[in-house]
Amino acid sequence: MDAWLRDRAKRARAQGTAVTYFTFDEGGSTAGCSALSAVFVVRHEVAGGWLRRSVLRDIPCVLLGMLGVGRCHHCQGLGSQLLRDATLRAIAASDVIGARALVVDPADDGARRFYERYGFKALPGTERMYVPLARRW
Numbered sequence: 001m002d003a004w005l006r007d008r009a010k011r012a013r014a015q016g017t018a019v020t021y022f023t024f025d026e027g028g029s030t031a032g033c034s035a036l037s038a039v040f041v042v043r044h045e046v047a048g049g050w051l052r053r054s055v056l057r058d059i060p061c062v063l064l065g066m067l068g069v070g071r072c073h074h075c076q077g078l079g080s081q082l083l084r085d086a087t088l089r090a091i092a093a094s095d096v097i098g099a100r101a102l103v104v105d106p107a108d109d110g111a112r113r114f115y116e117r118y119g120f121k122a123l124p125g126t127e128r129m130y131v132p133l134a135r136r137w
Contacts, residue, residue, distance in 0.1 A: 008066075018063075019036055019037070021033060021034050021036075021082075032067075032068055032070060032073060032082050033066065034064060034066060034083075034085065035065045035066040036065070039062070040061070041058070041061050041101075041123070043057055043059055045125060060098055060100060061100055061101045062090035063102075063103050063104075064086050064104045067082055067083060080118075086102070090102045101132050103130045104120060104130070105127065106129060115131075
């Protein structure tokens with residue numbers, strides 16, 4: 001997490017490609033973070049399923065590009081809280097700009113299992129996972 005924050009978060013914000021949200025512990029140190037950005041999933045790269053249904057070309061989504069918890073804060077439920085916050089932010093964004101799903105690129109099998117516990121499914125034909133964003137119509 002520290003390397004990602006040091007190398008990418010500031011640059012992404014300055015370039016307008018992602019927004020990083022932080023949470024801090026009682027001592028003021030960064031306990032965790034998440035980063036969201038707009039992304040298109042190319043329809044013909046998705047092997048099938050709900051996500052590509054009724055979409056002509058690119059599929060608008062929100063990318064959860066980073067979800068990280070500091071080592072001393074592991075196993076305290078912070079990852080779940082950060083995911084909930086990111087999901088609520090993605091839903092709010094989808095109400096304004098339109099997005100079909102929250103998409104993640106799991107770093108490893110442990111991350112994949114984490115996201116599966118919260119309803120994320122494999123994006124057919126890719127390494128990515130997604131969860132549909134609530135529809136409000």
